[in-house]
Amino acid sequence: MFSYKISAEIELRLLEERHAEQVFDLIVEDRERHPELDKNLSLDDVKKKIKRDLALFADNKGLNVGVWEQGILAGTVRYHEIDWSNKSTELGYSVGGAFEGRGLITKTCRVLIDYAFEELGLNRIAISCAVENQKSRAVAERLGFTQEGILRQSEWLQDRFTDMAVYGLLASEWRAKNISSSSAFL
Numbered sequence: 001m002f003s004y005k006i007s008a009e010i011e012l013r014l015l016e017e018r019h020a021e022q023v024f025d026l027i028v029e030d031r032e033r034h035p036e037l038d039k040n041l042s043l044d045d046v047k048k049k050i051k052r053d054l055a056l057f058a059d060n061k062g063l064n065v066g067v068w069e070q071g072i073l074a075g076t077v078r079y080h081e082i083d084w085s086n087k088s089t090e091l092g093y094s095v096g097g098a099f100e101g102r103g104l105i106t107k108t109c110r111v112l113i114d115y116a117f118e119e120l121g122l123n124r125i126a127i128s129c130a131v132e133n134q135k136s137r138a139v140a141e142r143l144g145f146t147q148e149g150i151l152r153q154s155e156w157l158q159d160r161f162t163d164m165a166v167y168g169l170l171a172s173e174w175r176a177k178n179i180s181s182s183s184a185f186l
Contacts, residue, residue: 004065006107012065014057015076019066020047022073026096056081067095067108074099077108079116088124089116093139100135106142113143114178117171124170130155131163140167144177 004012015023024046056062064078075095082089091112093105116122127145129136141147145167153161 004111006111009070010104010107011068012077012108012111013068015050015053015064015066017047017050017054019073020050023050023066023076026073026075026094029096053078062089063112065108065112067104069099069102069104074104075108077105077112079112082120082122086124087122088126089122090126090128092127093136105139109139109143110178113169113174117174122171124168126169127167128164129167130157131165137165137167140165143169144173145169146173 002014006012013019020043024043027041027046050064053062053064057064061082061084062079064076066073067075067077073096075093077091077093080090080092091109093109095105113125116125125145127136127140128151129140131137131150137147146169148166148168151164151166154164155162
């Protein structure tokens with residue numbers, strides 16, 4: 001297991017199967033705040049997803065970390081499968097309601113973006129989120145991502161198709177906007 005301290009209070013840890021119940025609890029809470037989320041997702045589904053993400057991590061094709069604040073799981077941030085041929089990935093994130101508005105996800109994403117560009121040598125990171133999810137869109141915009149378009153009715157969420165906003169960030173843009181320090185992550 002690895003961990004990475006962002007600050008004295010915030011730590012990133014690789015999500016493992018033993019964390020499944022904590023992750024599931026965050027998802028259940030999220031479903032109450034975001035009715036568009038999948039209500040059929042079970043604890044077993046979460047365990048399978050973590051297991052799949054661990055396999056991707058072992059193959060150097062992905063990463064799924066928990067964000068702990070003072071020892072409590074506050075959210076998750078992940079690279080969806082890394083496309084090494086095109087040097088790109090997609091970043092996904094979620095945070096528990098009690099932890100919203102503290103900048104946890106933005107801080108964590110900064111670390112993972114810096115790592116993706118500076119250490120992994122990726123060229124592009126994308127973020128996709130439901131058009132109506134203003135908080136998720138605000139994270140992408142705070143991080144300097146550019147909205148590249150709207151994929152109309154591209155994802156089935158609950159009982160309807162949902163439009164997804166697609167954001168992109170290039171390594172050159174990140175370097176121009178940030179004085180990137182060499183990441184000691186991982």
